[in-house]
Amino acid sequence: MDWVRRQSLTVAATYIIVAGLWIILSDRVLIAAVPETAVVTLAILQSVKGIGFVLVSGAFLYWLMERGMRQHIRIQDQYKELVELAPIAIFIQADDEVRYANAAALVLFGAESPDELLGRNIMSLITPEYHNSVRLRMAQLRATGMQVPPVEQDMIRLDGTIVRAEVAALPATWQGQPGVQVILNDLSQKRANEARLSHIITHDELTDLPNRTLLHDRLAQEIIHARRIGRSLALLVMDVARLQFINDSYGYEAGDQLLKSLANSLRESVRPGDTVARISGDQFAVLLSDLHDRSGLLTAIEKVRNSFAHTYKVSGNEVYVTLHSGAAAWPDDGDDPDALLGNAITACYRAKKSGSVETEFYAPSITAASRKRVTMELALIEAIANREFLLHYQPKVNARNGMIVGCEALIRWNSPKLGLISPIQFIPLAEETGHIQQVGDWVLREACRQMGEWKNLGLGVVPTAVNLSAPQLHQPGLKPMIYELIYEYGLTPSCLELELTESMIMGDTPRAIGVINRLRALGIKFSLDDFGTGYSSFSYLKTFRMDHLKIDISFVRDIVQSESSARITQSIIALGHGLGLKVIAEGVETVEQARLLADWDCDIFQGYYFSRPVDAAQFTRLLSDKCTYSWAAE
Ligand code: C2E
Numbered sequence: 001m002d003w004v005r006r007q008s009l010t011v012a013a014t015y016i017i018v019a020g021l022w023i024i025l026s027d028r029v030l031i032a033a034v035p036e037t038a039v040v041t042l043a044i045l046q047s048v049k050g051i052g053f054v055l056v057s058g059a060f061l062y063w064l065m066e067r068g069m070r071q072h073i074r075i076q077d078q079y080k081e082l083v084e085l086a087p088i089a090i091f092i093q094a095d096d097e098v099r100y101a102n103a104a105a106l107v108l109f110g111a112e113s114p115d116e117l118l119g120r121n122i123m124s125l126i127t128p129e130y131h132n133s134v135r136l137r138m139a140q141l142r143a144t145g146m147q148v149p150p151v152e153q154d155m156i157r158l159d160g161t162i163v164r165a166e167v168a169a170l171p172a173t174w175q176g177q178p179g180v181q182v183i184l185n186d187l188s189q190k191r192a193n194e195a196r197l198s199h200i201i202t203h204d205e206l207t208d209l210p211n212r213t214l215l216h217d218r219l220a221q222e223i224i225h226a227r228r229i230g231r232s233l234a235l236l237v238m239d240v241a242r243l244q245f246i247n248d249s250y251g252y253e254a255g256d257q258l259l260k261s262l263a264n265s266l267r268e269s270v271r272p273g274d275t276v277a278r279i280s281g282d283q284f285a286v287l288l289s290d291l292h293d294r295s296g297l298l299t300a301i302e303k304v305r306n307s308f309a310h311t312y313k314v315s316g317n318e319v320y321v322t323l324h325s326g327a328a329a330w331p332d333d334g335d336d337p338d339a340l341l342g343n344a345i346t347a348c349y350r351a352k353k354s355g356s357v358e359t360e361f362y363a364p365s366i367t368a369a370s371r372k373r374v375t376m377e378l379a380l381i382e383a384i385a386n387r388e389f390l391l392h393y394q395p396k397v398n399a400r401n402g403m404i405v406g407c408e409a410l411i412r413w414n415s416p417k418l419g420l421i422s423p424i425q426f427i428p429l430a431e432e433t434g435h436i437q438q439v440g441d442w443v444l445r446e447a448c449r450q451m452g453e454w455k456n457l458g459l460g461v462v463p464t465a466v467n468l469s470a471p472q473l474h475q476p477g478l479k480p481m482i483y484e485l486i487y488e489y490g491l492t493p494s495c496l497e498l499e500l501t502e503s504m505i506m507g508d509t510p511r512a513i514g515v516i517n518r519l520r521a522l523g524i525k526f527s528l529d530d531f532g533t534g535y536s537s538f539s540y541l542k543t544f545r546m547d548h549l550k551i552d553i554s555f556v557r558d559i560v561q562s563e564s565s566a567r568i569t570q571s572i573i574a575l576g577h578g579l580g581l582k583v584i585a586e587g588v589e590t591v592e593q594a595r596l597l598a599d600w601d602c603d604i605f606q607g608y609y610f611s612r613p614v615d616a617a618q619f620t621r622l623l624s625d626k627c628t629y630s631w632a633a634e
Pocket residue numbers: 394409410411422423424427440443466467468469499529530553586587588589606607608609613
């Protein structure tokens with residue numbers, strides 16, 4: 001029974017009891033008090049009694065009603081206050097319009113006063129994708145007269161931003177009209193609070209790096225991922241040496257500052273997806289994922305370690321920080337997060353104990369050679385960025401008149417860290433690691449630029465041969481790039497020659513034929529380099545239309561002493577001529593070799609006897625001096 005009915009029944013029952021008692025008792029009292037003869041007096045008294053009853057019952061009714069109404073209003077006010085101050089957003093809608101909104105609802109929708117919300121169509125506060133479901137829920141609510149279960153919904157704030165809320169709706173009356181009370185729970189705030197809490201639980205307070213718990217989770221995830229995609233991952237643990245000493249000498253604040261700086265350096269040294277964590281007071285860990293092989297792992301580790309290789313300012317003093325590091329790779333050094341973390345820490349302690357600054361591997365299977373390779377690859381990456389390469393030029397000499405007919409461009413790398421490095425060492429490395437494209441592009445550009453410079457100096461067109469690597473031949477942009485270079489430096493295509501070896505065209509013969517033919521159609525010349533060392537295949541020579549054939553150094557070197565080398569060289573010259581090619585002899589070091597080759601009708605010479613490969617300035621002098629060579633017998 002509701003409050004109103006109870007109140008009304010109380011008033012009615014009280015009235016019935018009081019009036020009933022009056023009717024029964026009042027006449028008896030009168031008859032007893034007044035003598036039987038005084039009929040007139042009795043009548044008068046009965047009237048007074050009637051008036052008295054009406055007055056008393058009227059006053060009584062007034063008292064009951066006033067009390068009831070006041071109580072009702074008090075309860076309504078209390079309820080309104082409750083809704084108004086509720087921390088949860090509540091509004092009441094009738095005829096699809098907002099009729100009432102509490103303070104929390106104003107905050108949720110970003111309204112400054114209720115007027116901004118009142119009268120608004122509720123659909124204007126809900127993102128369109130929810131309109132249908134809202135209409136359905138309203139219909140359900142009207143049909144059942146019952147609350148509909150809460151759902152998550154995107155609401156539109158007055159400034160147009162979206163807020164995610166959990167929305168419940170229940171029937172209500174608003175000023176005598178049926179309406180709906182809508183209760184909204186702002187989830188974005190809730191989620192933000194949850195996220196903040198979870199961040200606090202999973203991060204180190206000082207550096208804001210993930211802590212050991214989060215590292216463990218990420219390790220577990222990454223192991224699953226690595227297993228699925230068939231890659232490897234590794235965990236590197238680093239121990240800051242002498243942290244206690246720094247704390248003791250400069251104070252804990254200085255130590256904290258140092259740890260923060262170290263954390264920043266570390267964060268910057270890894271790829272965005274890699275996790276850097278602080279796992280104990282003086283230990284950091286880096287989770288390196290998506291590694292292809294051992295060399296990728298070593299490269300990543302080297303990068304992280306290099307990021308520390310500088311001094312840090314601690315309380316105004318420059319401090320050089322040493323780190324001991326240990327690594328464990330998945331799956332070789334541990335199959336699950338605990339094993340991997342434990343083994344990386346063990347390796348790190350081993351490094352610390354021996355005082356080593358090199359990274360210790362849990363299972364030390366890293367050879368010195370692979371370390372050297374990584375060092376060189378890193379230096380190569382720097383060399384590309386810092387332009388540490390240059391080209392040397394070796395003249396090609398006409399075997400009939402001794403004049404320079406062109407040159408071969410040969411790359412040189414002068415590394416500030418590793419010294420002068422031979423192309424025989426770094427070109428294969430660049431090919432394996434994929435850096436050859438950048439190196440090769442640079443060589444082509446530099447050779448073309450130099451040809452343009454000679455032309456501008458009035459030294460004429462100096463046909464220049466550039467060595468190409470296999471990956472370059474299959475590089476999609478090779479032809480347009482060459483075309484652009486020729487155009488940019490005002491050259492003619494026939495002055496650029498590309499040197500290929502047989503093995504380069506073996507891999508994907510039809511494609512190689514396509515590339516070579518397209519470039520030859522432009523007018524570019526081709527040489528088959530190191531001929532005689534590979535397959536020396538006659539059919540290849542026929543398939544690939546070349547311009548020059550270069551007899552390999554190994555034959556030329558022995559032509560004077562070795563009968564067979566002499567015979568092979570002679571047949572290569574004859575073979576080349578038979579196919580309409582010009583024949584170049586490489587590695588001509590002595591006058592005897594030059595004479596023999598000239599007798600055998602070789603077309604062009606190249607070798608130390610004439611000139612070693614020289615830098616651009618020296619080669620320019622050879623050209624401007626119109627240098628000619630001679631090998632004629634005295
Ligand atoms: P290659 O193409 O066979 O180049 C000829 C090599 O023989 C050069 O060595 C040259 O300096 C050397 N040489 C020339 N004349 C003589 C001689 O009379 N006696 C002796 N013993 N050697 C002579 P280099 O410059 O060390 O180049 C080695 C190899 O590196 C080249 O062999 C070539 O395969 C590669 N290379 C050089 N520059 C480039 C380049 O820009 N790109 C590519 N992909 N490879 C290059």
